[in-house]
Amino acid sequence: MTSTYTKSAIVEWVTILGESGVVVAGSENFGASTTGTSRAIPAVLRPENQEQVAAVLQVAQRWQVAVYPVSTGNNWGYGSANPVEDDCIILDLSRLDRISGFDPEMGVVTVEPGVTQGALRDFLDHQEGNYLVPVTGAGPTCSILGNALERGYGITPVTDHFAAVTKIEAILPDGTRYQTPLSELGAAEVDGLFKWGLGPYIDGLFSQGNFGVVVNMTIALAPVPETVTAFFFSTKDDAKLEALIPTVRAVLRSLGGSVVAINLLNSQRMLSMMTPFPEDKAVNGVLPAREVNSMANSHGVPAWSGVGAIYASKEVARAARRTLRRLLGPVTDRLIFINRRKVDTVQAVARLLPGRLATRVKGMADTLSGALEIMHGSPNDVALALAYWRSGNLPPPGQPKNPARDGCGLIWFAPLVPIRGDDVRRYINMIESVCPQYGVNPLITLTTVNDRCFDSTVPLLFDRSDADATAKANDCYRALVSAGQQEGFLPYRLNNDAMGILNTGDSAFSRLASQLKATVDPNFILAPGRYVPRIKRSEV
Structure with missing residues (x-):
């Protein structure tokens, strides 16, 4: 039930934002979430500029009504647009979608919260900006600023997205404006070229925090290299994993600057991208080991697959390929290099093949093409199909995927794991032990965030229309956190139902x-x- 204070605040917000800027009827629809979370949301506010954000916060202070800012609300698997607590007003910043500065020589761009990965790609293309967008697998509709504040990461050269942030402007809870000292002292340009500024580093409080509403962010972009070459490797023998892990570390240390990130995926994670979930073969929602092995054999999926990219000049790329063959050769069964030209060739061949073979080859080529586009800094929703593996209805062709809207059940468990063979094995044993107890299939990806540490993303996929499956998935998350606390594998990022961990x-x-x-x-x-x-x- 909406409180008297909230009703009074809403009246003032309508005066500031207009009728179209305040959503009351149907505001609860804004809180659709892949985690199954349901919050009481009295209203959604939709400011169009930074001055309106400041005025909104001043009203919130006067009436002591809680507000919860979101950039685009597409925080899939971590709570979407839901606040942590009930009865928070959603502050939807998606209308603040301006790119207010771009220096093509220095490679820095200033964005508001509503600037999406897709919007930045379009902007750079029209400006002939020869830079890569810091993409993620979440898709083109997701906020650049929001992902950086959550300390998201990707596989393009600036892997750590908050590390690329050079300057922040924010509206504090009392409506006043925060700027860094260099900007306040008149050196705004150089402030955007140097992350640490002058004095205590206060910008960090706005990352994974609630100290202000960030309305402008300057980020450094990675330039487009002369060549981008993807490499894929695999091992059929799970027992080789302990030898593969230190080799991944050696690759990053030998080729730092040209190879910046490597993903490792277990067989179930690969199968989730290749074939529909076989509900009739599952036992209490979980695929038995024999069924996983059978599917892996029929689709040619190894125990572990790896993927990375070489960003370099032609000369350096040739040398990097030699180094990769030398390092990865002894611990893998296959190592191949792919670029856009090769994928185009495969797609052309697929059109000439008969029936099922054509469908299979085309599907593989399209997936490779999507992965290459991401490596080239062009966002797409190829990876987002994962959210639909257990539930949800894929939207019609041409309509963006929206897992929250489409009924998908997804919670991300994203712990940090040292790049050591025995630690990774302990971690995998933990995931494979806990997840099946809650009807969750253990899909595992290990992504290097530097040459010392993996972030492992484990998607807890479930049928969101089933209340029991939803409860079990949330119980699974809590059980993984508890087990991870004992083993030393805790998340770098939390969903909105897990903030109590802190x-x-x-x-x-x-x-x-x-x-x-x-x-x-x-x-x-x-x-x-x-x-x-x-x-x-x-x-x-």
């Missing part, structure tokens, strides 16, 4: 973060509970 009581982190929050937001109106533990006023 509420560790008397820890130094909890105390400091909460004290800082109370200083800038004494009424706790901005995204309460998000990454920063809520504390009682008596503890401040």
